[in-house]
Amino acid sequence: MHISVMGELDSKAETDRLLECINENRGYEIHITFLDANIVTREIVEKIIKLQERNKCKVFVLKAYLYSYFLSLGIKCFFVKKKSILNKDWESNEKISCETFEPEKVEEFLRDIYDKYGFDFTEYRKDSIIRRIKISMLRYCITCFEEFRELALSDQDVFEQLFLDFSINTTNFFRDPEVFTFLKDRVLLCLDSYSHIKIWSVGCSNGKEPYSLAIILKELGMLHKVQIYATDINPYVIEEAKNGLYSIGTIDADIANYKNAGGSKNFTDYFDIAKNYIKVKDEFKENILFFQHSVIEKGILNEFQLILCRNVMIYFDIPLQRKVLRHFYNSLDAGGFLVTGKSEGLLLNDGYEYFVDYNERYSIYRRKN
Ligand SMILES: C[S@@+](CC[C@H](N)C(=O)[O-])C[C@H]1O[C@@H](n2cnc3c(N)ncnc32)[C@H](O)[C@@H]1O
Numbered sequence: 001m002h003i004s005v006m007g008e009l010d011s012k013a014e015t016d017r018l019l020e021c022i023n024e025n026r027g028y029e030i031h032i033t034f035l036d037a038n039i040v041t042r043e044i045v046e047k048i049i050k051l052q053e054r055n056k057c058k059v060f061v062l063k064a065y066l067y068s069y070f071l072s073l074g075i076k077c078f079f080v081k082k083k084s085i086l087n088k089d090w091e092s093n094e095k096i097s098c099e100t101f102e103p104e105k106v107e108e109f110l111r112d113i114y115d116k117y118g119f120d121f122t123e124y125r126k127d128s129i130i131r132r133i134k135i136s137m138l139r140y141c142i143t144c145f146e147e148f149r150e151l152a153l154s155d156q157d158v159f160e161q162l163f164l165d166f167s168i169n170t171t172n173f174f175r176d177p178e179v180f181t182f183l184k185d186r187v188l189l190c191l192d193s194y195s196h197i198k199i200w201s202v203g204c205s206n207g208k209e210p211y212s213l214a215i216i217l218k219e220l221g222m223l224h225k226v227q228i229y230a231t232d233i234n235p236y237v238i239e240e241a242k243n244g245l246y247s248i249g250t251i252d253a254d255i256a257n258y259k260n261a262g263g264s265k266n267f268t269d270y271f272d273i274a275k276n277y278i279k280v281k282d283e284f285k286e287n288i289l290f291f292q293h294s295v296i297e298k299g300i301l302n303e304f305q306l307i308l309c310r311n312v313m314i315y316f317d318i319p320l321q322r323k324v325l326r327h328f329y330n331s332l333d334a335g336g337f338l339v340t341g342k343s344e345g346l347l348l349n350d351g352y353e354y355f356v357d358y359n360e361r362y363s364i365y366r367r368k369n
Contacts, residue, residue: 002031009037033060039236042243072247074276100145101130109149123320132165167234171205174212177260179362184216197226198304203312204230207241214284231293241290244280302331311341321349329354332367339364
């Protein structure tokens with residue numbers, strides 16, 4: 001039996017329909033091709049893993065994001081490249097010319113992307129954006145920026161890949177563990193007097209940051225009164241975060257980070273452990289609301305006591321950092337805390353208009369009253 005799955009599979013009804021089709025198959029080998037999906041739900045992942053354990057399922061994938069997601073969880077799959085963008089020859093001496101990236105042309109391209117696809121990268125740092133465009137051009141064996149620009153604006157698949165290149169999702173459980181220790185010993189204890197606490201994890205990537213926070217809150221006995229809003233511009237990492245499934249490949253580093261962050265139990269107590277992946281226990285999901293949201297969008301999510309925006313503003317130019325910091329000021333309670341990445345500061349972006357240092361070393365600030 002062969003099932004071709006069209007579309008993103010982003011509703012429960014579509015997921016249920018696929019599971020129904022798989023279940024109707026009654027024991028024969030099944031081949032599933034995912035044509036458009038960049039991510040699938042946890043139910044589908046676990047179903048495929050079970051079938052593959054019995055050698056009953058082959059999987060074909062057209063999207064690079066889903067391909068690497070499946071591989072990270074130990075699902076064997078075949079990556080099918082689209083013909084239309086495969087046919088280009090690449091001479092090894094071909095180089096991308098730097099002159100092609102005139103600033104006005106790049107800005108115009110970013111404005112066109114915003115108009116056509118609704119994602120606003122116009123105020124991201126140009127050096128970082130140009131590096132990402134180059135990576136995408138190499139992927140398609142294109143050396144001329146104008147040619148790539150046309151392609152990205154006419155072919156949704158090419159734009160999608162560029163979007164993924166723009167949104168750098170590197171993260172870890174208990175990333176910078178000493179910051180988590182400080183949060184645990186000082187910031188969260190300071191917030192314990194509140195009967196209800198609202199925390200915003202901005203640019204949460206695939207969820208490892210908000211889950212780390214939830215684990216600490218549980219150990220402090222505070223989780224029941226906390227609501228964590230976890231947002232990211234990238235819809236696929238948000239779905240990954242909701243799934244809460246992670247490769248087991250980094251487990252030693254995860255355990256070390258947890259211990260260095262002052263974790264008092266076993267990291268693995270908070271997960272169900274399978275052969276190739278770990279699954280966050282459901283209890284942590286109740287207090288985390290994951291949703292796609294760009295921090296640049298207007299409209300305030302307000303009255304937080306703590307905002308974490310770590311390793312996100314590093315990609316923004318200074319005027320945009322300024323706007324986002326003002327946004328955080330308006331979204332925080334008086335005396336609320338802001339945590340940025342360790343290499344991100346408030347000196348160049350006028351951040352000290354809105355915040356004062358709480359711990360300079362760990363880039364933790366308090367909102368001015
Ligand atoms: C390097 S990761 C940092 C993840 C996590 N905060 C950490 O420090 O481990 C940066 C994340 O910011 C997200 N991001 C970039 N621009 C954003 C925006 N305008 N609004 C929300 N998230 C954004 C990216 O998609 C990416 O997942």
